[in-house]
Structures are given as C-alpha cells and as structure tokens.
Amino acid sequence: MLEVTGLRVAYGGIQAVRGITFHVEQGEMVALIGANGAGKTSTLKALSRLLNAAGGSVRYCGKEISALEPHQLVSEGIALVPEGRGVFPRMNILENLLMGAYSRQDKAGIAADSAHVFSLFPRLEERAQQLAGTLSGGEQQMLAIGRALMSRPKLLLLDEPSMGLAPLMVQKIFEVIRAVAEEGMTVLLVEQNAKLALEVSQRGYVMESGEITLTDESSKLLANPRVREAYLGE
Amino acid sequence: MIGAMVALTVIKLLAASGLPVFVIILVALAAAAAVCMAVGYTIERIAYRPLRRAPKLAPLITAIGVSIILQNLAMLIWGRNYHAFPPILPTSQHEIFGATITSLQVAIVLIAALMMTGLIILIHRTRLGRAMRATSENPPIAQLMGVNINQIISFTFIIGSALAAVAGLMVSANYSIAHYYMGFMLGLKAFTAAVLGGIGNIAGAVLGGILLGLIESLGAGYIGDLTGGFLGSHYQDIFAFFVLICVLIFRPSGLVGEKVSERA
Numbered sequence: 001m002l003e004v005t006g007l008r009v010a011y012g013g014i015q016a017v018r019g020i021t022f023h024v025e026q027g028e029m030v031a032l033i034g035a036n037g038a039g040k041t042s043t044l045k046a047l048s049r050l051l052n053a054a055g056g057s058v059r060y061c062g063k064e065i066s067a068l069e070p071h072q073l074v075s076e077g078i079a080l081v082p083e084g085r086g087v088f089p090r091m092n093i094l095e096n097l098l099m100g101a102y103s104r105q106d107k108a109g110i111a112a113d114s115a116h117v118f119s120l121f122p123r124l125e126e127r128a129q130q131l132a133g134t135l136s137g138g139e140q141q142m143l144a145i146g147r148a149l150m151s152r153p154k155l156l157l158l159d160e161p162s163m164g165l166a167p168l169m170v171q172k173i174f175e176v177i178r179a180v181a182e183e184g185m186t187v188l189l190v191e192q193n194a195k196l197a198l199e200v201s202q203r204g205y206v207m208e209s210g211e212i213t214l215t216d217e218s219s220k221l222l223a224n225p226r227v228r229e230a231y232l233g234e
Numbered sequence: 235m236i237g238a239m240v241a242l243t244v245i246k247l248l249a250a251s252g253l254p255v256f257v258i259i260l261v262a263l264a265a266a267a268a269v270c271m272a273v274g275y276t277i278e279r280i281a282y283r284p285l286r287r288a289p290k291l292a293p294l295i296t297a298i299g300v301s302i303i304l305q306n307l308a309m310l311i312w313g314r315n316y317h318a319f320p321p322i323l324p325t326s327q328h329e330i331f332g333a334t335i336t337s338l339q340v341a342i343v344l345i346a347a348l349m350m351t352g353l354i355i356l357i358h359r360t361r362l363g364r365a366m367r368a369t370s371e372n373p374p375i376a377q378l379m380g381v382n383i384n385q386i387i388s389f390t391f392i393i394g395s396a397l398a399a400v401a402g403l404m405v406s407a408n409y410s411i412a413h414y415y416m417g418f419m420l421g422l423k424a425f426t427a428a429v430l431g432g433i434g435n436i437a438g439a440v441l442g443g444i445l446l447g448l449i450e451s452l453g454a455g456y457i458g459d460l461t462g463g464f465l466g467s468h469y470q471d472i473f474a475f476f477v478l479i480c481v482l483i484f485r486p487s488g489l490v491g492e493k494v495s496e497r498a
Contacts, residue, residue, distance in 0.1 A: 070374070071379075082375060099365075
C-alpha cells in the first residue's frame with residue numbers, strides 16, 4: 001500500500017533521513033522505532049508532505065505522492081496524527097473532530113463517524129463542548145487520533161502517540177490503536193517506546209541516525225539481543 | 235479609505251442621474267466592496283504569501299509598507315484635497331437621553347451590528363469559518379485536515395476588505411468627508427479597539443470600538459477641565475493610545491478575550 005524508496009530529508013546541510021526504504025502492506029501495522037533524533041518524525045513529515053523530501057520516491061496505492069500538496073493527501077486516504085497531538089486549542093472537541101472530516105461532505109457519514117469516535121473514547125463525548133486547549137495531554141491524544149479517523153483514512157500515520165503521557169493513559173491509547181488496527185486499518189506507527197510499538201505491530205523497522213539498520217517481524221525484533229540491549233533497556 | 239474614495243466617486247458620478255438615493259448608495263457600496271476585495275486579494279498574493287514562512291515581524295513591516303503605497307496611490311488618483319461627501323442622504327435628528335443622534339448614525343450602528351452578527355455566524359457556525367480558525371491556529375495541521383490554506387487566507391483577505399469598504403463608506407458618510415489619509419488614524423484606532431476587546435473575539439472588537447469611542451468623546455470633552463485648560467480637545471487622540479498602552483500592560487488578552495493554555 002505504501003512503498004518508500006530511498007527517501008532522503010535534509011535540514012539545510014544536515015541530513016536527517018539518509019535514503020531509507022520500507023513498505024507497509026494493506027491491513028498491517030508497521031512500527032518504526034528508534035531513539036530521539038533518529039529521523040522518525042522527519043520521515044513522517046516527509047510522507048505527509050509537511051516537509052519536502054530531498055530525494056527518493058513515495059508511492060501510495062501505486063501512485064507517486066511525493067509531489068502532492070499536504071492538503072491533497074487527506075482525500076487520497078492518508079491521515080497523520082502529528083507528534084505533540086496538534087489539536088486546535090481554541091476550538092472545542094466537536095469542532096476539532098469536524099475539522100478531521102473537512103474533506104468530506106456526507107453529513108450522515110460524518111455524524112456516524114463522530115459517534116464511532118465517541119464510542120472509542122467516551123471521555124471525549126462527555127466533554128464535546130470543551131475547548132481542546134483545556135484538555136489533559138492524554139485527552140488531547142485521544143482527540144488527535146479521533147480527528148484523524150474522521151477523514152476515514154485508509155492509511156493512518158501515528159507519530160509518537162505515547163509521548164509525555166502517564167503509563168495508564170499510554171495503555172488506553174494503545175488499546176484503541178490495537179482496536180482500530182483490528183478493524184482493518186493500515187497503520188504506520190512511529191514510536192520511541194519500542195516495547196509497546198513492537199507488541200502491537202506485526203513488523204518493525206529500527207532507525208538509527210537517519211538509516212534503517214534492522215527490520216524483521218515485531219516478535220523477532222522483541223527477541224533480538226541487539227534491540228533488547230539498545231531499546232528495551234536490558 | 236479606498237472603499238470611501240471609490241464610493242464617493244461613484245456617488246458623484248450618479249448624483250446627477252436622478253436615480254433614487256437608495257440605489258445610488260447600493261451601487262456605490264457594491265463598487266467599493268468589489269474594488270476593495272480585488273485590492274485585498276492582490277495584496278495578499280504579492281505582499282503576504284511570499285512571507286508565509288518568514289518571521290512574524292516581516293509581514294508586520296510589510297503591512298506598514300503596503301499602507302504607505304496605498305495612501306500614495308490614492309493621493310495620485312484622487313489628489314491631496316479633502317472630498318466632501320455629497321449630502322444626498324436624508325438625515326433627521328433625534329434626541330436620546332439628552333444626546334443628539336442622526337438617523338444616519340442609527341443606520342451605521344445597525345449596519346455594524348448586522349455585519350458583526352454575520353461575521354460571527356460565518357466564523358463560528360460554518361465549515362469555512364472552522365477552516366479559517368484552524369488555519370489561524372495552526373497552518374500545517376490545518377493542511378493535514380485537507381484545508382487548502384492559501385485559498386482560505388485569500389478568502390479571509392477578501393472578506394476583510396469587503397467589510398473595510400463598508401466601514402470606509404460609513405465613516406465618510408458620517409463625517410461628510412473623505413481623504414486619502416483618512417484610513418491611517420482609523421486603522422490604528424480599529425487595532426486599539428480590537429486589542430481592547432480581545433484579539434480574535436468579534437463581539438469583543440465591537441465592544442472595544444464602542445468603549446473606545448465613548449472614552450475618546452468624553453475624554454476630549456473634559457480634558458480641558460481636567461488639566462485646567464492646559465490641554466484642549468484636539469488632544470483627543472491621546473486617549474486611544476493611552477487605552478492601548480494600559481490594555482497591553484494590564485490585560486493583554488483584552489476585556490473579553492479568554493486565555494487558553496496550550497499544553498504541549
């Protein structure tokens with residue numbers, strides 16, 4: 001579904017992503033793990049076109065998307081949950097969700113999907129009229145994920161959904177991510193929390209200093225001594 | 235200023251045509267709004283869009299530059315003289331609580347209230363308004379939602395320019411005068427009113443405008459007594475900027491602007 005070949009991202013003269021190649025198949029959840037500064041977020045930003053790639057190709061459903069404008073990706077079926085949530089703080093929860101459905105016109109479908117999001121995150125429904133800026137970090141993360149789902153994406157890109165959250169909240173968020181994946185969503189999950197990411201995903205890529213150094217099935221990566229030492233703290 | 239000048243030109247052209255006053259005003263308003271919308275759109279395209287990724291100070295400086303260019307263009311077209319607004323509007327005077335108010339002023343207040351309501355509905359109740367707010371809060375994230383932010387920003391400039399055209403016409407009708415420099419002080423005071431009400435709050439801006447007007451008028455009326463005749467009523471402009479400074483020091487979020495904490 002997603003084929004990335006030789007993707008490079010540079011900030012000025014500094015190469016953040018040095019020609020990485022990976023792919024995500026329809027219906028699978030793939031984890032991209034690595035330490036801070038490995039280039040994971042830069043990769044996602046390039047995929048979602050918020051950053052211009054310095055080279056390489058990104059093919060989605062057989063179509064080259066590396067020259068599209070960021071706002072065109074939603075209608076292609078790609079949604080990003082950005083690092084740091086990126087909710088609209090001065091808009092309420094419902095308005096944030098409606099922004100997620102901005103590219104759609106079917107009122108009935110939008111209503112059905114917001115009901116679905118509320119069933120995934122009942123806490124959002126209780127606070128539907130509350131400004132997003134007044135929510136806790138975990139609630140904002142719920143909202144960011146819900147908002148992304150509102151566009152009915154085929155491919156969901158998640159950037160560090162566990163960042164800055166209490167362990168209990170991380171558990172909750174990952175339960176929902178797992179549930180969404182089980183409904184058939186294709187997910188590319190970028191995480192620093194390697195253990196969590198590898199536990200929910202089928203395959204994983206390990207990124208170090210802008211390059212992919214290791215790839216395998218997630219269960220095998222979890223057992224890999226190198227991964228255990230470098231990312232699982234053993 | 236451009237709205238007032240265009241409207242004035244149209245009214246002068248049509249004044250002798252024998253058309254009903256109401257029709258003349260509507261045509262003038264439509265022409266003024268159309269010209270302002272075109273100017274607003276063009277300014278955004280050539281002066282602001284190239285600065286989308288520039289530091290915040292750059293567009294501010296550009297705004298000053300653009301206003302100087304517009305004033306000088308207007309001076310070339312309409313000259314440096316004051317233009318009298320043709321007295322085609324029938325005005326009657328009414329007394330309310332001892333203050334005299336003309337029918338024109340009543341109409342101005344009503345039109346302002348109407349525009350405020352319309353703008354609030356647009357910004358808070360429509361899909362376009364949501365996109366405008368999302369774009370102002372976080373442009374890259376708005377793009378991720380599928381918003382074509384260039385289109386939204388153009389549209390915002392067009393709406394703002396149309397509203398400015400109406401405001402310009404109302405100001406020049408009220409004071410019976412239009413001048414290429416009339417927009418300068420007005421713009422500063424409009425900014426003060428918006429800061430006083432709380433930037434981003436439409437009703438707050440209107441409230442700020444009314445308060446500012448009252449402060450200015452009352453201040454200008456009493457300044458002579460207050461300073462023992464040292465300062466006269468021609469110092470009325472100091473009140474607006476005194477208010478601006480006080481608001482920025484003591485209540486930067488404005489009277490009705492609420493602070494929203496942004497957690498990372």
